[in-house]
Amino acid sequence: MNRVGARKYLFSKKIDSYFEGIYKGYQFALRFFKEAFTSPFHLREIINQCFEIGLRSLPLITMTGFIIGIVFTKQSRPSLENFGAVSWLPSLMGIAIARALGPLVTSLICAGKVGSSISAELGSMKVTEQIDAMEVSAIDPFKYLVVTRVWATSISIPVLSFYCSCVGLLGSYYNVSTEEATSLQVFYTNAFSNISFLDLFSSMTKSIVFGFTIGIISCYKGFFASNGTSGVGKATNQAVILSMFLIFLEELIIVQIVNWIRYF
Amino acid sequence: METDKIQYGNSQDPVIKIEGLYKSFDELDVLKGVDLMLKKGENLAVLGKSGTGKSVLIKLLVGLLKPDRGNITILGQQLDKLNRKELNALRLRIGFSFQNSALYDSKSVYGNLSFPLTMNVKNLTKKQVDDAVEEALDAVGLLDKIGRRTEELSGGQRKRLGIARTLILKPEIMLYDEPTAGLDPVTCIEINALIVEMQQKYKTSSIVITHDLTCAKTTCERIAMLLDGKFLKTGTFEEVFETEEEQIKQFYSYNFTL
Numbered sequence: 001m002n003r004v005g006a007r008k009y010l011f012s013k014k015i016d017s018y019f020e021g022i023y024k025g026y027q028f029a030l031r032f033f034k035e036a037f038t039s040p041f042h043l044r045e046i047i048n049q050c051f052e053i054g055l056r057s058l059p060l061i062t063m064t065g066f067i068i069g070i071v072f073t074k075q076s077r078p079s080l081e082n083f084g085a086v087s088w089l090p091s092l093m094g095i096a097i098a099r100a101l102g103p104l105v106t107s108l109i110c111a112g113k114v115g116s117s118i119s120a121e122l123g124s125m126k127v128t129e130q131i132d133a134m135e136v137s138a139i140d141p142f143k144y145l146v147v148t149r150v151w152a153t154s155i156s157i158p159v160l161s162f163y164c165s166c167v168g169l170l171g172s173y174y175n176v177s178t179e180e181a182t183s184l185q186v187f188y189t190n191a192f193s194n195i196s197f198l199d200l201f202s203s204m205t206k207s208i209v210f211g212f213t214i215g216i217i218s219c220y221k222g223f224f225a226s227n228g229t230s231g232v233g234k235a236t237n238q239a240v241i242l243s244m245f246l247i248f249l250e251e252l253i254i255v256q257i258v259n260w261i262r263y264f
Numbered sequence: 265m266e267t268d269k270i271q272y273g274n275s276q277d278p279v280i281k282i283e284g285l286y287k288s289f290d291e292l293d294v295l296k297g298v299d300l301m302l303k304k305g306e307n308l309a310v311l312g313k314s315g316t317g318k319s320v321l322i323k324l325l326v327g328l329l330k331p332d333r334g335n336i337t338i339l340g341q342q343l344d345k346l347n348r349k350e351l352n353a354l355r356l357r358i359g360f361s362f363q364n365s366a367l368y369d370s371k372s373v374y375g376n377l378s379f380p381l382t383m384n385v386k387n388l389t390k391k392q393v394d395d396a397v398e399e400a401l402d403a404v405g406l407l408d409k410i411g412r413r414t415e416e417l418s419g420g421q422r423k424r425l426g427i428a429r430t431l432i433l434k435p436e437i438m439l440y441d442e443p444t445a446g447l448d449p450v451t452c453i454e455i456n457a458l459i460v461e462m463q464q465k466y467k468t469s470s471i472v473i474t475h476d477l478t479c480a481k482t483t484c485e486r487i488a489m490l491l492d493g494k495f496l497k498t499g500t501f502e503e504v505f506e507t508e509e510e511q512i513k514q515f516y517s518y519n520f521t522l
Contacts, residue, residue, distance in 0.1 A: 128364060129362050129364060129366035130366050130367070132328055132362070132366065133362060133366040133367075133368070133429075135326075135328060135355075136326045136328065136355055136358070136360040137355070137380040137384070137429075137433065138352035138353070138355045138380075138383075139379075139380065139384070144383075
């Protein structure tokens with residue numbers, strides 16, 4: 001084979017493995033839906049994972065949410081002042097945080113923190129044959145490791161998103177209260193006055209979808225990690241990047257659908 | 265520790281029967297028509313150089329890999345005819361000791377043993393689990409390590425714990441993948457003795473995958489020499505190595521250091 005032929009061969013192999021990866025990912029997600037609703041449910045492991053994902057991410061989400069509330073309020077104030085509409089600041093922040101920032105920021109943080117940890121854990125279990133050890137002990141590793149973790153991310157991330165939104169609004173109130181004399185009650189009343197049920201529903205749906213995406217991508221990359229420790233690093237890296245990319249893509253699609261419903 | 269050679273392989277009932285087994289990865293043919301039979305109560309060593317497909321062979325036996333061609337019959341059940349549930353039921357009757365022990369590093373010594381037990385046997389009381397864990401740890405001489413984390417164990421202790429983890433489910437067949445790999449000579453002797461002891465105590469039939477001739481000689485009654493994807497010779501240690509076959513003689517001269 002000459003050099004050009006070899007290049008063509010390698011390129012076609014890459015294309016093959018790319019589409020094979022998509023197909024395997026699809027099969028993996030499909031298997032999750034088949035096995036997520038059948039016993040055994042391993043409830044204790046789901047609770048453990050919710051604790052790991054949810055409670056352990058709380059300090060980071062609190063800090064980030066609060067800072068984002070302050071920063072966005074600070075950034076929005078000058079523009080609203082130009083139009084003499086500073087009184088709209090709570091409403092603006094309420095809409096921005098509840099509709100987009102809360103779920104998006106939480107999911108991006110969790111893609112980095114939780115996604116990498118799941119992928120690294122499963123990847124190292126794979127390369128040290130711990131997953132095989134489960135299999136030969138008649139324990140279904142997919143059910144015990146994957147299904148429980150995807151359930152946990154799909155449950156924990158919506159809760160964290162809601163929490164992040166509340167803390168973000170608190171950060172926003174902190175900034176507003178340093179400039180103007182306004183009470184927390186008035187601020188929250190104004191913030192929530194323009195938030196509809198559709199906003200809350202879409203926000204919750206988005207969080208569940210993002211949580212599922214982080215869980216399934218991280219588990220998939222970890223579950224099929226190979227080539228030793230460098231393979232685990234690569235899988236972890238890919239899990240975070242792919243999760244983040246898909247989160248943005250899903251955000252775009254869900255926003256389009258919600259807007260379509262809103263104006264229908 | 266002195267190891268006595270045992271004479272269990274008297275029964276003619278095969279617990280494992282392999283016929284015409286082929287396995288390849290991409291363009292690499294690893295197994296090229298392997299036939300083998302393990303009799304009840306017998307310890308059989310599969311010897312061969314690294315990369316000859318020894319580990320692939322035992323992974324095929326527990327369904328971790330699927331063969332391209334050929335039949336595997338274990339305890340009267342043909343592996344490719346089993347559904348997932350039946351395969352798992354069969355796996356409970358087979359113990360698999362991994363080359364690198366494959367211990368669950370997120371769990372303690374106790375957790376490593378109680379996990380497969382509680383996942384497979386429902387409605388056990390805490391006392392029953394504790395008793396079973398203690399019995400298995402006692403059998404491998406690790407009872408004093410019950411509360412430790414796995415990373416605190418030495419290489420030999422990890423191997424022992426890996427064996428104890430399989431014993432807790434009371435298997436009828438044991439598969440050992442390179443049980444003495446990476447261990448010092450003294451620990452190797454201890455592990456060899458443990459393999460023999462397990463056979464005597466639990467009446468198991470075993471396949472020991474190894475390239476260590478000392479291990480094969482001290483733990484097994486029969487040896488199968490795997491070279492280039494096929495069994496070159498099968499028989500007792502003397503039958504296999506009293507040969508003019510150049511590859512076997514070479515393997516012997518390079519490795520055997522009794």
